Amino acid sequence: xxxxxxxxxxxxxxxxxxxxxxxxxxxxxxxxxxxxxxxxxxxxxxxxxxxxxxxxxxxxxxxxxxxxxxxxxxxxxxxxxxxxxxxxxxxxxxxxxxxxxxxxxxxxxxxxxxxxxxxxxxxxxxxxxxxxxxxxxxxxxxxxxxxxxxxxxxxxxxxxxxxxxxxxxxxxxxxxxxxxxxxxxxxxxxxxxxxxxxxxxxxxxxxxxxxxxxxxxxxxxxxxxxxxxxxxxxxxxxxxxxxxxxxxxxxxxxxxxxxxxxxxxxxxxxxxxxxxxxxxxxxxxxxx
Numbered sequence: 001x002x003x004x005x006x007x008x009x010x011x012x013x014x015x016x017x018x019x020x021x022x023x024x025x026x027x028x029x030x031x032x033x034x035x036x037x038x039x040x041x042x043x044x045x046x047x048x049x050x051x052x053x054x055x056x057x058x059x060x061x062x063x064x065x066x067x068x069x070x071x072x073x074x075x076x077x078x079x080x081x082x083x084x085x086x087x088x089x090x091x092x093x094x095x096x097x098x099x100x101x102x103x104x105x106x107x108x109x110x111x112x113x114x115x116x117x118x119x120x121x122x123x124x125x126x127x128x129x130x131x132x133x134x135x136x137x138x139x140x141x142x143x144x145x146x147x148x149x150x151x152x153x154x155x156x157x158x159x160x161x162x163x164x165x166x167x168x169x170x171x172x173x174x175x176x177x178x179x180x181x182x183x184x185x186x187x188x189x190x191x192x193x194x195x196x197x198x199x200x201x202x203x204x205x206x207x208x209x210x211x212x213x214x215x216x217x218x219x220x221x222x223x224x225x226x227x228x229x230x231x232x233x234x235x236x237x238x239x240x241x242x243x244x245x246x247x248x249x250x251x252x253x254x255x256x257x258x259x260x261x262x263x264x265x266x267x268x269x270x271x272x273x274x275x276x277x278x279x280x281x282x283x284x285x286x287x288x
Contacts, residue, residue, distance in 0.1 A: 008084060008157045010062050015150060020066045023109045033105040046100035046286055050114065052087035053281040057125045059083050059158040060117030061094065063151065064110035072102025083121075083158050093282065107284050117155040118280035124159025124273055126254055131261035136268060138257070139164045139247070143271035152274040164269055172196055173224070175205045185211060189218040203247070212236055216243055225265065226250050233263035 050064065061083050068075045075098035081087055093114075096103060127138045139162040144152045153163045165171055172192045174185070182188035185204060192202050203222035204215040209232070215223055216239070225236050227250035240246055247267040248260050260268055 008154070010083065011150070011154055013062075013066070016063050016066060017070070019147070019151065020063055020109070020113070021070060023112070024067060024070060024106065027109055028105075033101070036101050036104045040100050040104065042099070042101060044100040045098060046103055047095065047097045048103055048284050048286045049095045050093040050110075050282060050284055052091045052093060053089055053283055055088050056086070056118055056122035056280040057159050058085045058087055058093055058114075058118050059121035059155040060114045060151065063113035063117070065094065067106040067110040067113065068096060068098075068102060071106040072099050074098050075102050075106075086125075096284075103284075103286075111282060111284060113151070115279040115282050117151060117158075118282060119277050120152055120155035120273055121159035122280050123254075123277045124156050124161040127257045127268070127270065127273075128160035130254065130258050131268065134258075134261040134264075136261040136265060137162045138273075139267050139269045140273050141249075141269050141271040142167070143275040145274070149274075156273055161273070162267070172200055172202045173205065174202065175224075176207070176226075179205075185214045186218065189215070189220060203245075205249075209235060209239060212239060216240065220244060222247060224249050224269075230259050230263050233260060233265055237264040 052058075058081055061079065065077050068077070075096055078095045080092045080094060085093075087093065124138060131138060140153055140156045141164050142149075149166065153166065156163060165173065174188045174192060179185055179188050182191065189202065189204065196202065201221040203224055204220050205224040205226050206212045206215055207226045207228065212223060212225070222245035223236075223240065224247045225233055228236060228248065233248055237246055245267065246265045247269055248263070248265045249269045252260060252268055252270050253272070257268060257270075
């Protein structure tokens with residue numbers, strides 16, 4: 001297994017600084033770090049290491065390091081395992097040296113970002129590894145934590161997954177409620193095509209083969225096959241026959257992903273990668 005599964009470019013500092021700064025201000029409240037300021041003299045220096053306590057994939061290190069540097073620019077960092085690295089328990093991710101107050105004050109915010117995003121990358125990698133033999137990709141959804149979408153979707157990329165829409169303005173995805181309000185797939189697609197720009201793709205959500213046939217007849221670029229059984233998915237893929245991108249969605253987990261990938265779909269979208277995944281346990285240990 002490769003020590004680093006992706007070479008996903010880091011997000012530009014300007015995209016993450018505001019998020020990290022907001023998290024630090026929330027933690028510092030109205031009076032700052034009372035505990036650290038009361039106990040630790042200002043001139044004390046310390047050395048600490050970010051280390052993995054579970055096997056997984058690192059993601060969000062830039063956010064963690066930004067937290068330390070925003071609190072105290074004098075903190076020095078040595079990175080051992082960058083984002084995309086596979087780690088085992090005990091592996092060092094980064095070493096930090098500098099004013100002890102700064103290290104202690106930024107610690108929780110840094111670990112919150114790093115553990116959460118590494119959890120997303122780790123879960124994504126588990127599914128991506130399992131379905132890779134089938135040539136299928138795992139993708140996220142818009143079921144993200146408000147305010148964290150850009151970094152959660154970044155963590156999916158780090159884990160070897162792909163991104164679905166970033167927002168409502170990326171593409172047209174006609175879902176069941178749109179179809180109900182529009183009065184059918186036909187009117188919905190016709191209105192969407194009349195409205196969309198020439199670079200905007202149209203995807204239609206279907207949950208029956210009859211709906212799929214209707215969507216294909218209208219020439220949509222992609223179909224979201226919602227909550228279909230593996231047998232239904234195989235029949236759907238045969239019906240599409242390469243005329244549109246096929247995306248399986250609905251209650252997909254690591255146990256069912258392989259069976260679904262074997263049906264021949266192009267994509268598997270998994271909402272829980274961002275809305276309910278477990279963190280990766282990462283600690284900050286101070287060295288004597």
